[in-house]
Amino acid sequence: MTVAPVKPETGQAQVVGFHTGNEMAALSAKQIRFHLMGYYPITPSTEIAEILDEMKAAGEHDIVMVPADGEHGAAGICYGAATGGGRVFNATSSQGLLYSLEELPVQSGTRFPMLLDLATRAVSGPLDIRGDHSDVYFALNTGWLIFMARDPQAVYDLNLIALRVAERADVRLPAIVAFDGFFTSHQKRRVSSFEDDATVQDWLGPTPEMVTALDPRHPVTIGPYMNDPDLINNKYQLEQAMNAAQATLPDVIAEYEALSGRRYDPVDLYRMDDAEVAVFLLNSAAETAKDVADRLREQGVRAGVISPNVIRPFPADAIREALRGVRAVVLAERSSSFGGHGSNLSHEVKSALKDDPENRTLYLSRVYGLGGRDFYPEDAEAFFRLAMDAAERGVVDVPFDYYGVEPGDPAKKRPRRGAPALTREETTSGLLRVQPGPDGRLEVEAPPYWQLATKPKRVLPGHGACPGCGIFPALDQFLRGIEGDVVVLYQTGCAMVVSTGYPSTAHRVTYVHNLFQNGAATLSGLVEMFHERVRRGELPVGEDITFVMVTGDGGMDIGMGAAVGAALRNHGMIIVEYDNQGYMNTGSQLSYSTPLAHLTSTSHVGPGELGKAFHHKDTPQIMAATNIPFVFTGVEGFPDDLMAKAAKAQWYAKHQGMAYGKILISCPLNWKTEDRVGVDIVQAAVDSCFFPLYEIERGITRITYNPEPIGRRVPVAEWLKLMGKTKHLLKPANEATLASIEAEVDRRWQRLKVKDEHPLL
Ligand SMILES: Cc1ncc(C[n+]2csc(CCOP(=O)(O)OP(=O)(O)O)c2C)c(N)n1
Numbered sequence: 001m002t003v004a005p006v007k008p009e010t011g012q013a014q015v016v017g018f019h020t021g022n023e024m025a026a027l028s029a030k031q032i033r034f035h036l037m038g039y040y041p042i043t044p045s046t047e048i049a050e051i052l053d054e055m056k057a058a059g060e061h062d063i064v065m066v067p068a069d070g071e072h073g074a075a076g077i078c079y080g081a082a083t084g085g086g087r088v089f090n091a092t093s094s095q096g097l098l099y100s101l102e103e104l105p106v107q108s109g110t111r112f113p114m115l116l117d118l119a120t121r122a123v124s125g126p127l128d129i130r131g132d133h134s135d136v137y138f139a140l141n142t143g144w145l146i147f148m149a150r151d152p153q154a155v156y157d158l159n160l161i162a163l164r165v166a167e168r169a170d171v172r173l174p175a176i177v178a179f180d181g182f183f184t185s186h187q188k189r190r191v192s193s194f195e196d197d198a199t200v201q202d203w204l205g206p207t208p209e210m211v212t213a214l215d216p217r218h219p220v221t222i223g224p225y226m227n228d229p230d231l232i233n234n235k236y237q238l239e240q241a242m243n244a245a246q247a248t249l250p251d252v253i254a255e256y257e258a259l260s261g262r263r264y265d266p267v268d269l270y271r272m273d274d275a276e277v278a279v280f281l282l283n284s285a286a287e288t289a290k291d292v293a294d295r296l297r298e299q300g301v302r303a304g305v306i307s308p309n310v311i312r313p314f315p316a317d318a319i320r321e322a323l324r325g326v327r328a329v330v331l332a333e334r335s336s337s338f339g340g341h342g343s344n345l346s347h348e349v350k351s352a353l354k355d356d357p358e359n360r361t362l363y364l365s366r367v368y369g370l371g372g373r374d375f376y377p378e379d380a381e382a383f384f385r386l387a388m389d390a391a392e393r394g395v396v397d398v399p400f401d402y403y404g405v406e407p408g409d410p411a412k413k414r415p416r417r418g419a420p421a422l423t424r425e426e427t428t429s430g431l432l433r434v435q436p437g438p439d440g441r442l443e444v445e446a447p448p449y450w451q452l453a454t455k456p457k458r459v460l461p462g463h464g465a466c467p468g469c470g471i472f473p474a475l476d477q478f479l480r481g482i483e484g485d486v487v488v489l490y491q492t493g494c495a496m497v498v499s500t501g502y503p504s505t506a507h508r509v510t511y512v513h514n515l516f517q518n519g520a521a522t523l524s525g526l527v528e529m530f531h532e533r534v535r536r537g538e539l540p541v542g543e544d545i546t547f548v549m550v551t552g553d554g555g556m557d558i559g560m561g562a563a564v565g566a567a568l569r570n571h572g573m574i575i576v577e578y579d580n581q582g583y584m585n586t587g588s589q590l591s592y593s594t595p596l597a598h599l600t601s602t603s604h605v606g607p608g609e610l611g612k613a614f615h616h617k618d619t620p621q622i623m624a625a626t627n628i629p630f631v632f633t634g635v636e637g638f639p640d641d642l643m644a645k646a647a648k649a650q651w652y653a654k655h656q657g658m659a660y661g662k663i664l665i666s667c668p669l670n671w672k673t674e675d676r677v678g679v680d681i682v683q684a685a686v687d688s689c690f691f692p693l694y695e696i697e698r699g700i701t702r703i704t705y706n707p708e709p710i711g712r713r714v715p716v717a718e719w720l721k722l723m724g725k726t727k728h729l730l731k732p733a734n735e736a737t738l739a740s741i742e743a744e745v746d747r748r749w750q751r752l753k754v755k756d757e758h759p760l761l
């Protein structure tokens with residue numbers, strides 16, 4: 001992009017800084033002063049909400065920030081807010097975009113503008129957090145405008161341009177501004193921004209008058225049931241809106257240039273005037289190729305780079321025009337349309353060229369850089385050389401291919417195996433016996449925990465968890481209470497991320513991963529397949545596997561629907577949740593299990609905000625309401641208790657259906673504590689009755705550790721004072737909030753005690 005100096009006679013005062021794409025996204029959102037942001041954290045876009053939350057805590061803006069239960073929820077929140085007539089913002093990446101995908105056509109089809117910033121990232125699976133364009137390509141058919149921002153400056157500028165186009169009366173479409181995950185989202189660049197927020201707000205003007213759900217005197221029906229022939233007409237109108245956006249773009253670009261001194265034509269053309277060979281690239285890779293084009297020009301090669309700033313509407317005319325005299329072009333894309341003999345935009349460029357009967361450009365389509373694989377000048381040069389070779393010989397030998405891949409030889413390269421498989425004898429101590437007692441509850445006969453210490457670990461110690469992390473000690477205690485063969489499913493979270501990294505694994509038992517919105521459904525499918533294959537005689541009749549899903553507390557937000565679904569179907573499996581009170585592997589964002597007023601990276605503390613705004617989720621009680629046979633809580637500091645509950649969970653999973661348990665574990669990194677004190681903090685959480693230890697067996701509640709009669713109950717302040725993330729709650733100014741936490745903890749505890757004492761509850 002060319003950054004022209006601001007023209008003093010027309011431009012507005014600007015400041016120069018050194019910022020990342022995410023910072024520029026947040027800055028532009030703050031300056032636009034959206035009414036609302038609905039969001040859900042996902043790397044590498046998470047920082048945008050984090051920065052905005054920090055600014056809010058500091059009192060720098062008044063945007064309503066709504067933390068969703070998942071991206072589908074975030075998209076719904078944004079859509080609902082947009083029907084209310086204000087300005088709406090969201091930010092996401094990868095699976096987050098895909099998880100909200102079905103909402104996107106709802107919004108464009110009913111024509112409510114908003115802005116969605118997409119820090120692009122490879123789509124799962126397998127899971128990869130780095131940047132390619134496979135996510136944004138899924139949005140090509142959603143009816144959203146799509147702008148491509150090649151650097152942090154463009155993120156800022158295109159956010160303003162996109163919103164302005166989106167809100168035009170004849171457009172009224174939501175818009176995505178996509179920039180390269182990590183390459184642009186996290187790398188600092190020299191950038192300019194308007195000094196005064198008012199400049200941005202004046203340029204955009206007030207939110208335009210639109211259909212609104214908030215005017216009872218003028219009721220409207222938004223999203224009526226619609227059938228043939230109206231539906232196709234609705235889509236035709238959407239197409240017209242895209243055309244209107246295309247028509248309006250030159251004006252908006254010119255106006256923005258007058259305001260800022262920076263110009264964004266629909267297609268960024270670099271030395272294309274007389275180019276004979278060219279590469280077509282999106283976003284940051286195009287910048288790399290520009291340097292190479294310069295170098296080749298010094299050697300006498302007429303090389304150029306063509307790179308759209310907008311892909312919806314697709315600037316077919318400008319591309320056709322730019323390629324008119326080009327002899328060969330490499331169309332290189334960071335995404336694939338598997339089986340499509342070329343990725344999507346390659347086909348769109350080719351079809352644009354077909355519309356010019358005079359055009360003789362040869363084209364080669366290449367997929368490169370998937371999963372964030374770096375794109376170096378040598379790679380750009382290789383593309384130019386492909387084009388030069390085709391131009392010289394007048395033929396294209398390989399029209400479509402992947403670039404920079406090594407398919408490997410399965411005979412030579414096998415994933416490294418971890419430790420040898422566990423035998424059933426090794427995992428069966430024979431020391432744990434579970435049987436129904438006279439009152440219908442299970443009785444567990446178990447040795448002291450230390451006697452099971454010789455049972456081999458199902459997760460090897462060579463994982464990458466932080467020092468002092470409570471996950472694996474607690475999981476190990478839990479899994480020791482389970483006898484025999486186990487198949488585990490881990491939802492996305494710290495436990496998953498630190499224990500597998502292709503080609504290594506810390507798991508000695510069969511492990512399956514699915515994304516954390518759907519693990520419970522996935523495991524329930526596996527459980528049913530197991531039983532069906534046994535029934536059909538395809539697996540030995542005596543085969544006996546216990547199925548355990550391991551999830552974080554965040555997985556019980558976004559995956560709540562799947563977990564409740566599996567619970568209502570009562571599959572024979574265990575869900576064990578390790579609760580570290582936040583989305584920790586993505587950098588400590590709040591989860592619904594984060595307690596009130598705790599500090600996280602999306603619930604800051606400052607004059608405008610006091611940590612998380614609502615109380616922690618009572619997941620065990622929610623799961624108990626599904627009437628599954630067994631629900632429990634546990635902590636590492638009570639190993640005998642935890643092990644007995646594991647044994648019961650296994651019995652119920654085998655004989656009656658689902659068991660669910662929540663284990664509170666320490667996260668020194670994000671609780672801001674020393675590594676060694678995790679067990680003490682968790683003990684204080686139990687003794688303050690914030691995290692009571694209990695079980696609900698076939699609907700009957702029993703507290704398994706009561707700190708009151710033994711004189712161990714402590715005020716919640718005694719627990720909160722142990723963590724850096726809650727120290728602010730002990731300040732006199734925050735007395736009322738502390739009292740509110742104490743009151744809520746006590747209210748839940750008193751109800752639990754009543755249940756414990758009641759024979760039917
Ligand atoms: C659909 C989707 N949204 C967001 C993410 C990013 N993400 C992966 S794990 C995670 C948080 C997990 O939190 P939790 O379950 O509590 O586990 P923890 O990281 O705390 O161990 C998030 C936000 C994702 N992978 N997929």
Ligand code: SF4
Nearest residue numbers: 465466469494584667
């Ligand atoms: S971030 Fe917290 S939960 Fe995750 S591995 Fe580190 S200490 Fe454990």
Ligand SMILES: [Mg+2]
Nearest residue numbers: 552553580582
């Ligand atoms: Mg968590």
